[in-house]
Amino acid sequence: MSLGPDYRRLWSASALSNLADGVFQVALPLLALRLTRSPGGIAGLSLVARLPWLLFALPAGALADRLDRRRTMVNVDLARAVLIGALAGITALGHERLGVLYLVAFGLGVGETLFDTAAQSVMPMVVERDRLSVANGRLYAAEMTMNQFVGPPLGGLIAGTVMALAFAGSAATYLAAALALLTMTGRFTPQRGDGGVPPRLRTDIADGVRYLFRHRLLRTLAAMTGVMNLMSSAAFAVFPLFAVKPGPLGLSDAGYGFFLTAMAVGALGGSLLAAAIERALGRGRALLVAVVGSALLTAGPAVFTTVAPIAALLVLGGLTTVTWNVITVSLRQLIVPEPLMGRVNAGYRLLAWGTMPVGAALGGGLAEAFGVRTVFAVAALAQLTLVACFRVVTDAAIVEAEQDAVPAR
Secondary structure, three states, X not given: OOOOHHHHHHHHHHHHHXXXXXXXXXXXXXXXXXXXXXXXXXXXXXXXXXXXXXHHHHHHHXXXXXXXXXXXXXXXXXXXXXXXXXXXXXHHOOOOOHHHHHHHHHHHXXXXXXXHHHHXXXXXXXXXXXXXXXXXXXXXXXXXXXXXXXXXHHHHHHHHHOHHHHHHHHHHHHHHHHHHHHOOXXXXXXXXXXXXXXXXXXXXXXXXXXXXXXXXXXXHHHHHHHHHHHHHHXXXXXXXXXXXXXXXXXXXXXXXXXXXXXXXXXXHXXXXXXXXXXXXXXXXXXXXXXXXXXXXXXXXXXXXXXXHHHHHHHHHHHXXXXXXXXXXXXXXXXXXXXXXXXXXXXXXXXXXXXXXXXXXXHHHHHHHHHOXXXXXXXXXXXXXXXXHHHHOOOHHHHHHHHHHHOOOO
């Protein structure tokens, strides 16, 4: 069944934006590896890229509930194109410095905070409630295919030959995504109950935070996601040092890009199968499997130093991660009233993503002190402790939350 022309345009824009992300996210650490082999220096890129989620998530949510969400996404894609285009020019001239990479990563992180909050909040305006799981699953399929299956090997290949061209290609693709978003039609500014005169930004933010923290199920899921992302960020901040030669896996720049597509294979499967997994296991058990899968993925480099087993764990981790995302995002979209959607999404992501810069710093510090492989072992053990949270996250609790939310909408 078709989800409508606006959904197709949103889907196309997301695919293009994530292709640009996939190329850039491989090219940037590869460029950084040419400038430093310090674990702290490499992990610093992840830290500054995720720091905006800690600093700006709540204001981004308030703005998503005030402004045209599609226009916000367009403006961010245009800004990202300019920023990465500037980096392409700097790299072509041979003036790249680690500090410049940090500035670009931070700027793109600010854009990601605004774009992703608006994008998740706009979905209930585009498709019907009973189609949200299907719509989110298809969107994640596009995102993961481009971000992890097409983008990384393409970025690795281009970066291995002409580094500046990888950044220029990302800039052009962001421009194409902005054009796709401009073709969407309809209303994308939330309808508020304040007579068109919104309160102070601080009051708006407080309303969203209050809703989230009073909702036991949502705040538990947000905290769980935060711990998983904390530990995943610690591990993947130093993963290039483990994977790219002279690291234990001994991959080339291009080989590293291709290697990351293993996770994309699993992610694509998860995006297409999430609805079926949800029906077969129930949402509570499906989320439990996702936590275990994430821990196994993170533990891989602590146990293995060859490509095959780690690639297999990347497939498993990709599948379970996307299953978690599809279920939890769809659940928020079903539960949260539209006028609060942006602020609650932002508060959720503050807990869920605000831990990522902390994790990157933790990963760099642990690697400097105890070695890179220690980071993976510590992170995996910490993720496994989340199994205790499934006393709260049950199918019965999820159904009850949905039923309680219906009158509020």
